[in-house]
Amino acid sequence: PEEEYCRYVIDLLKAPLPEGKSICYQKHQAYHLIEEIMGLEWILPFSNCFLIRQPKEMLLSLHKIVPHFTFEETGWSKLKRLFDYVHQNSGAIPPVIDAHDLLNDPPQMLSKLCQAVGVEFTESMLS
Structure with a gap:
């Protein structure tokens, strides 16, 4: 059942976008990755980026x-x-984006992220 569930989740993540949508943002936590079952190759077609936090803050x-x-x-x-x-x-x-940088200057950091992944930045992304 766990393998079937993982396959189901991957299929949902890879599903076509809704009509009228050209991008989709997905947030995942590495801890939840079950590589032995899910593998990793399914993530390669996506534009991957990493949001990190200061270790002390994350641990607390x-x-x-x-x-x-x-x-x-x-x-x-x-x-x-x-x-x-x-x-x-x-x-x-x-x-790789540090959460502090994103919180301190959302327009600049989101603009840089969009540029890095080939997405046009718009102000509406900030709301």
């Missing part, structure tokens, strides 16, 4: 939800694996 936030978490539960190993996979298989370094 995780601690509120999971007081006794393991290193694996931080998702750092999977995030590094995912970043390396995208880099090696796309031939390009994927964009």
Whole structure:
């Protein structure tokens, strides 16, 4: 059942966009990736980018939800694996955005991200 569920999720993520839509933003957490079942090749057709946080802030936030978490539960190993996979298989370094930078200057950071992934930036993206 878990394998069927993962296939179902991947199929949903890869489904055609609704009529009239030309882009779709999806946010995922590396921790939830089940590479043994899902593989990674399905992510390559997408424009991948990585949103990161300061480790201390991320750990404090995780601690509120999971007081006794393991290193694996931080998702750092999977995030590094995912970043390396995208880099090696796309031939390009994927964009990495620090959450602080995004919060401090949303127009500039979103504009840079759009440029990096080949999407036209519009002010309406900020609301």
